Amino acid sequence: MKINKEPTAFQERVYAALRRIPRGRVITYARLARTLACRSPRAVGQALRCNPFAPSVPCHRVISSNLTPGGYQGKTSGAQLRRKLALLKAEGVLFTGNRLADPRQLLGK
DNA sequence: CACCGATGTCCAA
């Protein structure tokens, strides 16, 4: 695992979609997967997991459809996840406990 | 070819 040599076509697609996300806005794995014409949010998460361009790629702007932060750097919780919340917070996206404070900031609406 | 992985959705208790 952990191959950050050259991103595949699919990963490029995921990174491109993330780049089109404006600051102060977030998207869910399912929504992003849908944008990629995919039905598996896991495939999208896997691409972000490798994220050879982190943090150049705003992978921290991707959250779970259930309004949960999801994960960061391959971890669903811990200091890494905390950093993700801090990045979103710096963009104006606040999290209440373990849930998104304002789901209205979600893209795809 | 087989198993794992930042999820999602459905069913059962």
Place this chain on the structure above:
DNA sequence: TTGGACATCGGTG
């Protein structure tokens, strides 16, 4: 409402 299992797509071994 909470917990568990299955489904789906791609990547890596």
